[in-house]
Amino acid sequence: xxxxxxxxxxxxxxxxxxxxxxxxxxxxxxxxxxxxxxxxxxxxxxxxxxxxxxxxxxxxxxxxxxxxxxxxxxxxxxxxxxxxxxxxxxxxxxxxxxxxxxxxxxxxxxxxxxxxxxxxxxxxxxxxxxxxxxxxxxxxxxxxxxxxxxxxxxxx
Numbered sequence: 001x002x003x004x005x006x007x008x009x010x011x012x013x014x015x016x017x018x019x020x021x022x023x024x025x026x027x028x029x030x031x032x033x034x035x036x037x038x039x040x041x042x043x044x045x046x047x048x049x050x051x052x053x054x055x056x057x058x059x060x061x062x063x064x065x066x067x068x069x070x071x072x073x074x075x076x077x078x079x080x081x082x083x084x085x086x087x088x089x090x091x092x093x094x095x096x097x098x099x100x101x102x103x104x105x106x107x108x109x110x111x112x113x114x115x116x117x118x119x120x121x122x123x124x125x126x127x128x129x130x131x132x133x134x135x136x137x138x139x140x141x142x143x144x145x146x147x148x149x150x151x152x153x154x155x156x
Contacts, residue, residue: 011138022119029111033104034078038063038071040108043097046081047105050096053086057095080104 030040058068080101086092
């Protein structure tokens with residue numbers, strides 16, 4: 001079915017393929033720095049939101065708290081993050097980047113900018129704005145849709 005030219009031109013297929021290719025390129029870049037894509041995402045999130053709990057961080061990157069615990073353990077062993085007790089919750093720890101983690105974030109950001117610019121090469125500013133607006137509109141439409149049967153069952 002993927003060889004069908006009609007399928008290859010649908011918005012959902014193209015969005016999926018673009019997301020898959022972005023993810024693959026970021027995975028390759030992360031690996032070149034000795035990181036997994038999840039670790040790469042954690043570093044980026046900690047730069048945006050330092051002193052965040054493990055549970056909140058897991059929610060931000062669509063992970064679960066147990067997986068996040070292992071990711072943070074590995075980043076801490078590499079000296080990229082620090083974890084300290086949360087003064088508001090004795091059961092939780094807050095994570096933040098170390099100077100080494102911040103330096104790695106700067107590298108990741110530069111890689112991301114280069115990848116983004118390469119992906120959008122040849123598109124005018126107007127085309128970029130139209131694409132962004134259209135995708136934002138589609139996201140809003142999908143967010144506003146009522147929950148389907150599977151989502152309703154999962155919330156019970």
